[in-house]
Amino acid sequence: MxxxxxxxxxxxxxxxxxxxxxxxxxxxxxxxxxxxxxxxxxxxxxxxxxxxxxxxxxxxxxxxxxxxxxxxxxxxxxxxxxxxxxxxxxxxxxxxxxxxxxxxxxxxxxxxxxxxxxxxxxxxxxxxxxxxxxxxxxxxxxxxxxxxxxxxxxxxxxxxxxxxxxxxxxxxxxxxxxxxxxxxxxxxxAFTNYSKETSSEAAHLVLFDWVGLKNFGTALSTDNSIGQNFWSVLGWTIVWAIFATFTNYILGMILAMVINRKDTKAKGFWRFCFVLSVAVPQFVSLLIMRTMLQPEGAVNILLRNLGILEAGQSLPFFTKPIWARVTVIVINIWVGIPFTMLQTTGILKNIPAELYESAKVDGANAFVTFFKITLPYMLFVTTPYLITTFTGNINNFNIIYLLSGGGPTINPGDTAGKTDLLVTWLYKLTVDKQYYNIGAVIGILTFVVLAIISLVTYRNTGSYKNEEEFQ
Amino acid sequence: MKKQTTSYKAKKRTVNILIHVLLAVLAVIWIFPITWVVMISFRAEKGSYTSSFLPKSFTLDNYKKLFTDTSILNFPKMFMNTLIIAIFVCIISTLFVLAVSYCMSRLRFKMRKKYMNIAMILGLFPGFMSMIAVYYILKAVGLSEGSMVRVALIMVYSAGSGLGFYIAKGFFDTIPKALDEAAFLDGATKFQVFTKVTIPLSKPIIVYTVLTSFLGPWLDFIFAKVICRANADYYTVAIGLWRMLEKEYIDNWYTCFAAGAVCISIPIAILFIYMQRYYVEGLTGAVKG
Structure with a gap:
């Protein structure tokens, strides 16, 4: 492109x-x-x-x-x-x-x-x-x-x-x-009142009318529950996308480099171990993870059997907001690292060896070489990939829906839980709550957010500004 | 001087040992959930969560129940549903993807750039935002009830595949154009070049496309759930397994879920491991693109 x-x-x-x-x-x-x-x-x-x-x-x-x-x-x-x-x-x-x-x-x-x-x-x-x-x-x-x-x-x-x-x-x-x-x-x-919420007698599910931009006003203003949810969900979605994309990217790359080192033995075996975990269908591994992390799930039981937790105690993986948010990010690392490893292995091998040799001559250590040579090179080559991963993460329905289901929900009146992304919230609003019009507004706003982010990042990256730098 | 080299060697060795230990720990973390689910699938104790981490006794009953107890959650039927859908989706999607990718890579026509831009923009909308609308469309043409659900799922899974042309296009781009030109000199039409020159040279990407489109219906969860709704007869494997962990079923079906997960994962894992090199090749090709 x-x-x-x-x-x-x-x-x-x-x-x-x-x-x-x-x-x-x-x-x-x-x-x-x-x-x-x-x-x-x-x-x-x-x-x-x-x-x-x-x-x-x-x-x-x-x-x-x-x-x-x-x-x-x-x-x-x-x-x-x-x-x-x-x-x-x-x-x-x-x-x-x-x-x-x-x-x-x-x-x-x-x-x-x-x-x-x-x-x-x-x-x-x-x-x-x-x-x-x-x-x-x-x-x-x-x-x-x-x-x-x-x-x-x-x-x-x-x-x-x-x-x-x-x-x-x-x-x-x-x-x-x-x-x-x-x-x-x-x-x-998005421009109608097709919703279960706006109608007191539920008539709007059969007959509805055009209402212009009213729904956008509802979603964007902060004086109602939907609007407040929107801004907090948007904030978390962006935080999630940044963490999910970059932790996977950097850690996966480091893993690929560690496995590809000259001195690492049994490269094929290590690679196989990690590939095996992504070879299992994603929804299966996510459902497994969810059951393992339940209050009575395998991880808590294991910790109790080992004496780290007392009987009846459990770690609140999906029940406290901060815990739930960290849990989904960590599990996303588990899911995503092998993919990044697979994808970056080939590109890492393409980095010209002269660059590393001259860095070695200049006395650079591993950290300096990573941040001055590997990372800039990789960023340059993989920017389109990074942007697609980023947009993919904003739309990452499976991880959130299958793991935490968007929960925990703190206020009973809220339609969105603390780990809900815009997409999972959109799903809840349309399929569960039947607020079709608000759901459509959220979908459009998600698109706007994505379009802005992709355009801005794409225009500010090396691969757009100066194509020839590394060639 | 000699002392220095030995200390350098010693340092190198400790680094090596540390790295191998680290890799071993990571590998255990990554493999742990998989071994756990295999273990649970053989667990003899009934119920869902138990108070001990390791099962007390092992059995094959879970697998037996999964394939014979068809009264509530009919796993064999779900399996057949998914298989039928997957085969059709695989054929249609592969044809679509290859045709579109070839056009994007080799043919030059007025709509080409526009098509690529539109595909990029469409990719930015949340995939299932239109799902509700798709359901209404299927309902309007009478595909939302009975055995037509299968047809509906096949159409939904394969209809959008013309948008996923990037990887195959990247691959076609790497085939030298000189081959095409030689064929044109011999009087071949463009269609003949496509079928007799490009396709035979594209085995890796064809294998890749066939496998990914075949896997789609096994892995998708959202579309199947929205389109099947309460039609339990036409559930695919993904919804079935998800249902087993719902509140009303988990007590009876927890260990069967594990067995089902193992049964589904083994063939898919084999396919995935077989295809990963194409996956890597396709991607690096596309990035260079």
């Missing part, structure tokens, strides 16, 4: 390489009759120039889209501003002698279908632009008397010049449906 940012010249020349005369603007301004007719009737230009199959496909797409919009889409989008108003009602059916329920509006479904319809419309607009370009291109080619691709040629081209289209379509479709669409949906939810 870094080298591509630093080469603006190359980027420009690349862009011009993709420029073609067959743009939408040119098609509208200079296109002939067949191209103009392709605007309302997709595929007309292709049909007129004997690209029958292609034209029929384009036309079919348009018909399908129009059919969808008339039967469902327009209604779905029209409902978006109000999100529905009709409540479900009980109606006495005299003929049958029973109560019947009239179908009310369901805001969540309205929102989902509305957003999906907008996505389909955007997809259609992209298709429309494509067909217009195609019509214009075929018109130009016909005018110049050049070869017009047959359907067979087009198919062949999908495996050659247009290979990226055939390879990328399905993955991108997956990402749009299962990542981008849900994300937009959740972001929109």
């Amino acid at each position: 870094s080298n591509e940012v630093a080469e603006p010249k190359k980027k420009k020349s690349k862009k011009t390489a993709f420029d073609t005369p067959y743009t939408v603007k040119n098609a509208i301004q200079r296109g002939g009759m067949t191209t103009k007719l392709s605007m309302p009737v997709m595929g007309f230009g292709n049909l007129a120039h004997r690209q029958i199959a292609k034209g029929i496909i384009f036309l079919a797409v348009e018909v399908a889209y129009l059919w969808f919009m008339i039967t469902r889409g327009i209604h779905c989008i029209a409902m978006l501003p109000s999100l529905g108003w009709l409540e479900q009602e009980e109606v006495w059916n005299e003929a049958k002698g029973i109560y019947e329920y009239t179908a009310g509006h369901n805001s969540i479904i309205i929102l989902l279908y509305g957003v999906a319809s907008i996505f389909i419309t955007i997809g259609f607009v992209i298709m429309w632009r494509g067909t217009l370009k195609s019509a214009y291109k075929v018109e130009c080619l016909a005018r110049e008397g050049k070869h017009i691709n047959s359907f067979k040629d087009d198919i062949a081209d999908l495996f050659d010049g247009n290979l990226h289209r055939s390879l990328m379509t399905l993955p991108i479709l997956g990402i749009v449906i299962f990542t981008i669409l849900p994300l937009v949906f959740m972001i929109l939810m």
Whole structure:
């Protein structure tokens, strides 16, 4: 990524390489009759120039889209501003002698279908632009008397010049449906009152409304429980991410260096011991750790059997805030060090030996060499990795949720415990408490925090400023 | 002069001994929980927490119960669920990852830079922030009930795999372009180059991608929990093991949890140890990238 940012010249020349005369603007301004007719009737230009199959496909797409919009889409989008108003009602059916329920509006479904319809419309607009370009291109080619691709040629081209289209379509479709669409949906939810909390009669779980930026105000102000929780959770999340990232990074690197020393015997064996602990699935090892550290768990029992603790006494690993916070950081070290060891071993070997030799000649001891040569070199090479680890730690759901569950919670009214990260709190708010709108706000704020941190650190690092230093 | 070298040697030896002792202590700390869970899985005493650290007697009943007692927590079924899901996810994800990585590494097209930037931005959102929405989408298309839960999980696990192209792209970048060009001169299409030149040269990264995507469903916990909800019939192994430690089950299932953990961990550990060199290669390649 870094080298591509630093080469603006190359980027420009690349862009011009993709420029073609067959743009939408040119098609509208200079296109002939067949191209103009392709605007309302997709595929007309292709049909007129004997690209029958292609034209029929384009036309079919348009018909399908129009059919969808008339039967469902327009209604779905029209409902978006109000999100529905009709409540479900009980109606006495005299003929049958029973109560019947009239179908009310369901805001969540309205929102989902509305957003999906907008996505389909955007997809259609992209298709429309494509067909217009195609019509214009075929018109130009016909005018110049050049070869017009047959359907067979087009198919062949999908495996050659247009290979990226055939390879990328399905993955991108997956990402749009299962990542981008849900994300937009959740972001929109942050601007509604879809929550169990705000409603006294719980009506907002079926019918809800747009409330603008109110939820952001709730989350950011300090005069309510949610806001107070937010700032303390944010503070702990950042402290956690810093500790979790750097303890693992430095200790793991030292471990790798100790194992790789010339004089260390049985290197493979030591490496195997540490790798074994990460080879066990993470949720298994975390659940094991959690049970071992319970008040009646293995560690406390062991300490009692050894006489260090008296009978009935136990160390409060997950029950006192400070203990719990230190415990999760220490266990994260246990989980993370072998990974860092694996990842840094190869890079450590790449450090030029001359650097170490000249340091030795100058009489530097191990500490000086580590802080003056190894660490700067490693920081330089692994900055992208460090940033991903840091963001990964901010979003580190598994460790917290499976170990402490976010607890201990001190005030009974609080929604967040003392070890809750933004993500685990987000999970609790949405899945357990059903405060969907506040959860969405927390998600957006997490993204903002992450984006700021990654951008600032990335711009201030050596690998961004001067790429050539160590090369 | 001679005295000095001997004292230097003596110092070196003590340092060496100290370091080996330190490594031994650390290795014990790291191995301790694993040996402990193996030990618990053979423990004969019932119940969850006991007052002695070492079990008083050993048995194989925990394993028997795990695979035969299917009335409440049906472990064999969970195992089969996870296996079926993992196989499908593995096939789809591998195809997606390889296709996208190849496009990013070798093909040049207008959307390439944009796609990479969007992938980076999407990576910054908390992964399961959209989970609730995903659940509603699955519900809207009727994939949230009954045996369709499996299909839903397969789709959820594999749909986003087009975003995880960094490592494989880093690997493809290291394959010399001259090979591609030679093939083009012989009249090969880009697709032929992809399938006949790049793929045969990429065994390490294919093995890596296959294994990581196969492991995904075994290790994930959050998505499975949200999508399965109360559908105990379609639980994956991860939720099953987690459930065994819940308050209502822990008394009966504590030692079975240990047995289950051992059963799941052994194959996964073997796969992981086998794949770690690809893991390291892929990463160092990507950092150099």
